[in-house]
Every structure is written in structure tokens, then in C-alpha cells.
Amino acid sequence: MSLLDEEGNQDESLESKTLSAEDQVKDHSTGTRVVAGQIFLESGKSDSQSENEESFHSQEEEKENSLEELNSLEMSNLLNKDLEEAEIQSPVLTAIGGTADGEPCHFPFLFMEKEYAECTADGREDGRLWCATTYDYKKDQKWGFCESEEQSNKRRQMQEAEDVYQIGMKILNESSKKAQKKVAYQYLLKAADMNHTKAMEKVSYALLFGDYLKQNIQASKELFEKLTEEGSPKGQMALGFLYASGLGVNSSQAKALVYYTFGALGGNLIAHMILGYRYWAGIGVLQSCESALTHYRLVANHVASDISLTGGTVVQRIRLADEVENPGMASGMLEEDLIQYYQFLAEKGDVQAQVGLGQLHLHGGRGVEQNHQRAFEYFNQAANAGNSHAMAFLGKMYSEGSDVVPQSNETALQYFKKAADMGNPVGQSGLGMAYLYGRGVPVNYELALKYFQKAAEQGWVDGQLQLGSMYYNGIGVKKDYKQALKYFNLASQGGHILAFYNLAQMHATGTGVMRSCHTAVELFKNVCERGRWSERLMTAYNSYKDGDSNSAVVQYLLLAEQGYEVAQSNAAFILDQKEASIVGENETYPRALLHWNRAASQGYTVARIKLGDYHFYGFGTDVDYETAFIHYRLASEQQHSAQAMFNLGYMHEKGLGIKQDIHLAKRFYDMAAEASPDAQVPVFLALCKLGVIYSLQYIRDINIREVFSHIDMDQLLGPEWDLYLMTIIALLLGTIIAYRQRQHQAIPRAAGLRPAVPQQEPPPEHQPPQ
Secondary structure: OOHHHHHHHOOOOOOOOOOOOHHHOOEOOOOEEEEOOEEEEOOOOHHHHHHHHOOOOOHHHHHHHHHHHOOHHHHHHHHHHHHHHHOOOOOOOEOEOOOOOOOEOOOOEEEOOEEEOOOEOOOOOOOOOEEEOOOEHHHHOOEEEOOOHHHHHHHHHHHHHHHHHHHHHHHHHHOOOHHHHHHHHHHHHHHHHOOOHHHHHHHHHHHHHOOOOOOOHHHHHHHHHHHHHOOOHHHHHHHHHHHHHOOOOOOOHHHHHHHHHHHHHOOOHHHHHHHHHHHHHOOOOOOOHHHHHHHHHHHHHHHHHOOOOOOOOOOOOOOHHHHHHOOOOOOOOOOHHHHHHHHHHHHOOOHHHHHHHHHHHHHOEOOEOOOHHHHHHHHHHHHHOOOHHHHHHHHHHHHHOOOOOOOOHHHHHHHHHHHHHOOOHHHHHHHHHHHHHOOOOOOOHHHHHHHHHHHHHOOOHHHHHHHHHHHHHOOOOOOOHHHHHHHHHHHHHOOOHHHHHHHHHHHHHOOOOOOOHHHHHHHHHHHHOOOHHHHHHHHHHHHHHOOOHHHHHHHHHHHHHOOOHHHHHHHHHHHHOOOOOOOOHHHHHHHHHHHHHHHHHOOOHHHHHHHHHHHHHOOOOOOOHHHHHHHHHHHHHHHOOHHHHHHHHHHHHHOOOOOOOHHHHHHHHHHHHHHOHHHHHHHHHHHHHHHHHHHHHHHHHOOHHHHHHOOOHHHHHOOOHHHHHHHHHHHHHHHHHHHHHHHHHHHHHHHHOOOOOOOOOOOHHHOOOO
């Protein structure tokens, strides 16, 4: 079993599922198949064989890559394969006790006119497993136990634990209410106490994150250690995370790396993703693009296989720092009132509102949970009103099938045709898929190409993606890697995850483009970050909004280890605000500094400015104006940050970390004002202050006596300059005297124009009695 298969068999919600049988439809006449949205040709003879060798997942390329990048991952994979082949021959069971102690069990054996190919508990009230040592038990009465009494008790205990675990999982999966989920975790707690491995995994993560159980990092650590001893990859990965982040244990990057490596060798995708990021960024290991590519590619293969036609769930990336500055603006979340308004419009028959709400519920995101039932209802209403977009999406839902909408190629085809006839690109793309894979119609590559081209011309990403796939594999057209690259690029601009995946494969293998490990890793990283574990971003955000900063910071820290830049900046923000009590006060700023640094390395401007601030004020590090200046300059040059430019102006003005230069200070202040309108007021005040400082400095720098002593008035104004000066003074005196006389003459005239003063009332003693 490969690493992917092992991970796929795990039931942890963080892991993705593998392709369904419907997604692996084959056309036996032409030998095509679909894997992760990419078209591949089955190996055949001559030309078809060469085409297969050029496909993304051909065996020859995998062998070449394994020779170039062979490390412990591949060695472990080969070792696992050899061990699995050795285990095919099942060991011979020996009877314990009974009437044939020590004799080998005979399979099959006949008991009660029924053949048994394995040990059974039939015929026994105590439930112990037994076997016959001859074929006919009734005739020979030769039997023995397959297990000791201790083994039997242990097996029955594990069976009981499994039953409790299944009850808990059933409640957990079938209910969306928080109270019911808490009940489910009580069952899982009981199963975990009975040493059920999967239950312990569920409970340990719930204790770590505070999901439906009270957060208890110490208890989760003990469970992770127990799981690690049992060889659980999830336990190993989580223990590595605790050592990496210093939660519940003393931080040790060396131990973290060991546990991550063991988790990855066991097939844990999150461990692979963490190692991929560490090798890419050089965290705790020597930077190695090729090693990062190996880990990221493995995870991306699994994520891509889980992407359906609808493109999977939407990843909501909300920055807490932006939320604080502009509440509700930067998050992209829809307010509850706005959703209710759209629902009101939809109920009143507004077709656009119905289609919009249908898409929101189909994909989820923006504060709306994924709900296929409601999506189907909204699309149905809009389709009945004649909306082509709704018809096309109904076609997609029937084509893929779900718990709500049964899979039906015929019904999907009807909706796709109706939408395509109305010129809808989604319908055209769906019809192209039907002709490409023979879903409800005979396979016809020419028609598939025609409809994909129509959809692509209208900018629909699915059409562009499939058109790229056809050009890449030469299906219905001549093979053309440049055209394939063009359409994959167009689809990637629309955000289609499979377009990123296909581009990554092309750059990784140098197919149709110059091989670039760095580009391939960045693209694969983008794909990996769209895995199902990305749902944890919204869970962490909701925890933070509910006031549970401790739960939020732990979730963000794990996502930060996986390389999510938004999680790194959010974890740093919570630590910066000192809102997480699980982190000691002395450790808050150093840890925040670490994550600001990682976020800044991935291009986040605010994080780069924060790094400058931390070094400027000495938060979590020593005061270092020169380093602060470097970070501000990087933010100014690379991201054109107005804040960074303003800070550079201030540092030039004060001479902090750089030689004092008022002219450069003014230049940076002016640049900040040009970069952002919000900076204009503080820049104006700073320039006013700078002007005063400059004037005082100028006056201080010159000696007035020396200036006058060097001035030759005869040369400057002529030999009779004193007569000119006396004439000017006399004229000024005359002007002042004339002005004062006119002012005195105007006073009487002004007095004559005064309004009459009303007679004052007599004093109270002269008033007549009342």
C-alpha cells in the first residue's frame, strides 16, 4: 500500500478522500482515463505508448524523479512494499487447548454443514474463536482455540471499544448541532479510555484545539505520546507540532523534525506538508527545493484527486489585523442581514438572488456553510424561471451526484443541453465533458473540443482547463504543449486548483516549459493549501470571534507550521495582542516575532513592518535601529508601503540607524503621501515640524555678526546708501502720522451715529408700590 492509500484510508476529517469510481471513467475503445481532472492515455502500442510515457503520472518519469530525489521517503515506500508482499502468505494457526492442542488449524473446515475459511465463534456462548484441525468437525471432533483466554478478552474489549467508537462517529457525522457533537465526543472519550486508537486520535486533537471538549494541552500531549508509542502517524505529527511550538513541552526543533519525519513516513499528509514547507523555507533543515518538491508533490497528488467539477470548498483567508482596522471589510464575509436580504429576494422570485445563493451553498464560504440540499432548491427555482446558469449548475450536481442529488448522466445531459443552447459557458463545458467521457452520449472528441472552445472563449475556467488537457495529451487535436500551457495559465488566473496542479507538473518535469523547481514548489504549495485541512482556518477564526483566543491560536499555529501565511500572521497578531493565556508573557513577543518573520518571508507587507517595529522598540529582541531600517526599506521598495516610507522619513529625520538627513526625510514623507491618501494628514504635520526644525537648525548654523561684518553696504547699495535709508524712514514716519490723524478725526462722527440709549428703569426704591 502506498503512502497515499494509507492516508486515504484514515477517517480523520483533515485527510482527503480518494477518487470515486465515477471519476475514474475509462473509454476502452480509445484507452483514455481521468485522474485528478487531467486526461491520460492508457499504455498501448507504438504511438499510444509514447504518449503515455509523456503523461504527468507515467511510470518512467516517476522512476527518473525517484533517481534524482531518492531519500528516506522512497526507501521507506519500497520497504513497505516488500513487507506487504511478504505478508501475503498468512501464518499457520496452531490450535490452543481443545481436543487437538498444538495441531495446525485446517481451513476450510466443515461445521454444521457450513464451510469456514477462518476461525469462528459460532457454537460458543463465550465468544472465543476456535477452529477444527481436520476438514469434518462432526466426524473427527478435532478442534482447538485460535487464541488464549487473555487474547480473547482483549479482542472482546477492543470489539466493545470499536462499537462505542462507531456510535460516536455516527452521531458526529449525522448531526450539525453543537450539543449533539458534544455527546458524540463523550462516546469517543469512552472508546479512547478503552485504548481504541482512532478514538484516541480524535479525542487528542479535540483536547488540543478545544473542539467540543475543554481545551487541555497537557492531556492531549499524554495521548499523543501514547499514540506515538503505538506507531500512529497522526500522533507522531501532533507531538512534532507540540515540540515545534513549545506547547506543553520545552520547544525543540530537532525533536519536532524527528516526529514530523516519522509521521510522514507513516503516510500523514499534514506531516508531509510541514516538511515540504520547512525544506522550502529552510526552517530547522538545510534549504532544499528538491526535497520540498518531493513532499509537496505527494500531498498535491492527493488533494488534486479530491477536487471535483465544482472545484471543492472555498478557502476563506481572513486576516485578523485587517478585521480590527476595518471590521467586516477585509474578511469577505457576508453579514447575516445581507444573507437574509438575498433570501428574501429569492423567495420573492428574484432569479439572480436564487442563482447566487445556490452557488454560495454549493461551494460554501463567505460565512455560508456548504449545503447541497439548499443549493439544489435555489437552482431548481431559478431553472424553472428559465435561467441558463441555474440549469448548468443543476447539470453539474446531477453529473457528480451526492447524498441529496442522485447521480444521473441522462438528467445532467438534459440540463447541460438546455444551458448550452442558450449560450451558457457552464452548460457548454458540461456538454463537452459528457462527450469527452461518454457520459450519456457516445464519446466524440470533436464535439467535446468544440464545446470546450466555446466555453473557454467566454472565460469559463473549466472549459479552459479541459481544453488545456486535450492539447496536452493530443486528444481530438494535435499534441501542443504551448497551447496546453496557455489554457492552463488562463484557468489558473480564474483560480482553478487543477490548473495550478497541472502547471506545477509541467514545471516540475520540464514539459513544454523550462524546468523550474522553485515555480513547481510554489504551485504545488498553492494546491496543498486547498486541501480539506484548510477548513481549520474558518474554525480558528470562529473560535477567535467567540472569544476563545487560546483555541484559535493553537489552530493557527498548526496551520502556520503547514506554511499558511495568513495563519502565521494571525497567530502572530493574537500573540502580539497578548490575548492567548496559554503562552507565557515572557514568550509572547519572541514567538510573535518568529511568526511575523515567516509571514514577511512570504510577502506579507504588514508583517514586514511589524518586524521593523519589533526591532525599533525592542519587542522580543534587542533594540536594533539598523535592522528596523532594513525591514522598513524592504517594505517600502518591495510592497510600496506608505507606513514603511513614513517610518523611514522619521528615522532619517532623527538619525536613527542611519545618518541624519532632513532632505531624505522630506523625500520619504512626500513618497508616503503619494502612496496613500490616508498618510497625507500625518505627513503634513511631520513636514510642518520638519520645516520648523530646519529653520532653527539654519539659524543655529549661521553667525549673524559674521554675516553683517562681511557685508559691504557701499558696494551693495552704493556710496549714498545712508541718505536713501533716512528718506525711506522719513516717508514711513509721515505715513504713520497721517494715518493716526485721520483715525482721530473719525471718532466724533462715529459718536454722532450711535443709537439712542434706552432710559434706564428707576431704582427699586423709586418704583411705585404695586
